[in-house]
Amino acid sequence: MTAEQAPTRTDFEALYERNPDPFGVRTRWYERRKLQVVLAGLTRERYATAWDPACGTGDLALRLSWRCDRVLATDAAPRAVHLTEELCRATTVQVAQLALPGDPTTRPGFPAELDLVVLSEVLYYLDAADRRAATQMVLTRLAADGEVATVHWSHHPHDAHLSGEAVTEELHRRLTAAGLRREVHHEDLDFVSSHWTRGRTPEPTPDPDPDATSHPVPDPIPHPEPTR
Numbered sequence: 249m250t251a252e253q254a255p256t257r258t259d260f261e262a263l264y265e266r267n268p269d270p271f272g273v274r275t276r277w278y279e280r281r282k283l284q285v286v287l288a289g290l291t292r293e294r295y296a297t298a299w300d301p302a303c304g305t306g307d308l309a310l311r312l313s314w315r316c317d318r319v320l321a322t323d324a325a326p327r328a329v330h331l332t333e334e335l336c337r338a339t340t341v342q343v344a345q346l347a348l349p350g351d352p353t354t355r356p357g358f359p360a361e362l363d364l365v366v367l368s369e370v371l372y373y374l375d376a377a378d379r380r381a382a383t384q385m386v387l388t389r390l391a392a393d394g395e396v397a398t399v400h401w402s403h404h405p406h407d408a409h410l411s412g413e414a415v416t417e418e419l420h421r422r423l424t425a426a427g428l429r430r431e432v433h434h435e436d437l438d439f440v441s442s443h444w445t446r447g448r449t450p451e452p453t454p455d456p457d458p459d460a461t462s463h464p465v466p467d468p469i470p471h472p473e474p475t476r
């Protein structure tokens with residue numbers, strides 16, 4: 249785990265101006281896999297309201313809209329807001345410019361309660377005071393059975409205050425101290441992702457269906473006749 253460092257700040261607005269997909273969300277396997285792992289880790293099939301507080305290109309917000317009744321997508325960079333608006337044009341995703349630890353629920357037309365918050369590669373760009381304030385704000389706005397999900401590059405980006413591993417553990421301490429439970433934790437060489445809930449009704453264990461017949465899986469490899 250790495251210690252807090254004062255980083256070189258990145259001008260995300262300038263990055264998006266130069267390249268509409270500066271992190272390769274649509275091209276790099278790391279990014280595409282990261283997105284799929286976070287979505288697969290969501291503990292519920294559907295949510296009423298989700299918030300993506302650093303929407304970037306809008307790719308996560310778009311996919312959340314397929315599983316959520318309402319999605320709020322915000323970002324500190326106006327260019328990211330524009331990219332998300334473009335990508336999510338045909339959906340119900342609501343997009344606005346907002347910098348964490350800003351509270352989206354105070355904006356006109358935004359719901360007061362959030363069922364899902366997905367912090368994707370953003371927490372480590374906030375300094376210690378802003379991370380604390382952002383976590384407190386999320387806890388205040390999260391529904392009684394709400395879920396917080398995170399994913400970060402495990403290592404320490406040159407422009408971040410902490411490594412992804414450290415920022416995830418810090419959030420884990422804060423959320424569990426507030427009564428949330430970690431339900432999913434994925435850690436590999438490249439990224440770390442966790443999901444915490446405030447109280448989830450477990451899925452019932454499926455009873456075996458007595459009428460079900462077993463269908464043998466066909467073996468695709470042809471077996472040659474034995475020769476003598």
Ligand SMILES: C[S@@+](CC[C@H](N)C(=O)[O-])C[C@H]1O[C@@H](n2cnc3c(N)ncnc32)[C@H](O)[C@@H]1O
Pocket residue numbers: 260261271273301302303304305322323324325328346347348349368369370373374
């Ligand atoms: C590495 S990109 C990640 C984008 C997207 N969440 C993803 O995982 O692909 C970091 C994003 O965080 C945004 N960001 C940085 N600081 C922020 C802040 N204080 N509040 C909201 N967004 C911020 C940047 O504008 C940028 O879109």
